Amino acid sequence: MIRGLYTAAAGMIAEQRRHDTVTNNVANLNTPGYKGVNSVNRAFPEMLISLMGSPDDTKGTIGKLNTGVFAEESLINLSQGDLNETGRSQDLALVSDILVDGQAFDDSGKFVDANGNVTYQPQALFTVQNADGERRYTRDGGFRTTADGTLVTPDGMQVLGVDGQAIRVDGTWDNVQVTSDGRLIDKETQQPLAGNPALLLTEVNDPNQLVRQGDGKYVYAGDANGLRQVQAGERVEIKQGYLERSNVDASQSMVDMMSALRAYEANQKIVQYYDRSLDKAVNDVGKV
Template structure:
């Protein structure tokens, strides 16, 4: 019965993680450049074997013997991001950009350091610098890009052209050899280890477009309903195990 309680509790933890991730995906279904997350889960015995292997060479004493494995439910091993591109939506605004090349990112200067994003919903701050939707300045190859007004053009390669003045710099667009190096943070940003971001070989920028989220709302709703039902099933199992334990302690064990 105790093992049954642990099994049901571990199932509740997994379904809670799924609910949190799915709810966040649905909340960002209309966020430009947002990439959906998914939960990876494994049976507990498999996780236990992995942990044992990481302990290194440990001698088993004469009092130890192998008794097999027991399934104590499941556990979350991580949350992964789906980096597949979202649909490009025309807006006609000069300050809206979309990266048509998969796995490329704009670089933004935030108070916490450089961040990477696919969100091209840009604007212009009071000093004429190109900023993202959170007011952080977008970086070019030579630093923050000053355009003064929204009367500018961006080439497919990311070069910024000002009317009557010519080139004003080029957007800093980067790519990663391994997308697993990226860590999603708040505000639709990503961080990565120093030196892992490399200049994109052939960036493709579409001015006047925004990349939509790659969240599938219909599929996410189906998964959300499934997670809720699984959560409720684990709740009922946990309550049943608790009732059995109560009977075992207070009735079966009672002396009459």
């Protein structure tokens, strides 16, 4: 009996976290460059199948049975968002569809490269730097300039160029044109600006290694070999005068929110049932 109570309680916790995740997505529907988050739950049958397919052949403890579900992790959905034209010269949007040679699905349904290694859809992001010199990555291209012409994010992080230094422009930014490959040129003469500045676009091979830091920023937690500068000829384009909208699907989010709420209520009723049963077992059965 107690096992069922714990199983229902675990379901309530998992659905509460899923509801919180969806609510946060809905709250950021109008946040430029925001990427939705999906909560991933794991149940006992899925864990059992995972262990059965493990090369280590891990054995469980005798007499221990783990039931229920838990919120294992939250995965960032880095799919391309729609573009919104602003006409503002400092607004930049990324459009990326980077391909991996030989990508295909294997027999187990995993996405693999030509060598059979599990792979992911690489993503391109703007590279920024905080006051401590630490690099962060973002898809929010709603930049602004400081008094000395430095291009920064709304919270003051410097936007980096291919030389690893902050992008800085003499004069007004309205005279600057950003080409599709990130080079900064004079809008009238079509000549490169002094120093041939260009935006540093970073390609992340495994987007699952990106950890959300808030304000649309991510920190990379994987191996350094998983990062590289976007190369010429890759399917990455910068659109000046545009901002990338959030990729959250409002209608699907509302469905997910209601689904989480109803699942929470169902588990809650199970907990109430066990509560009534335990109450009778303690107060009524003992009187017989």
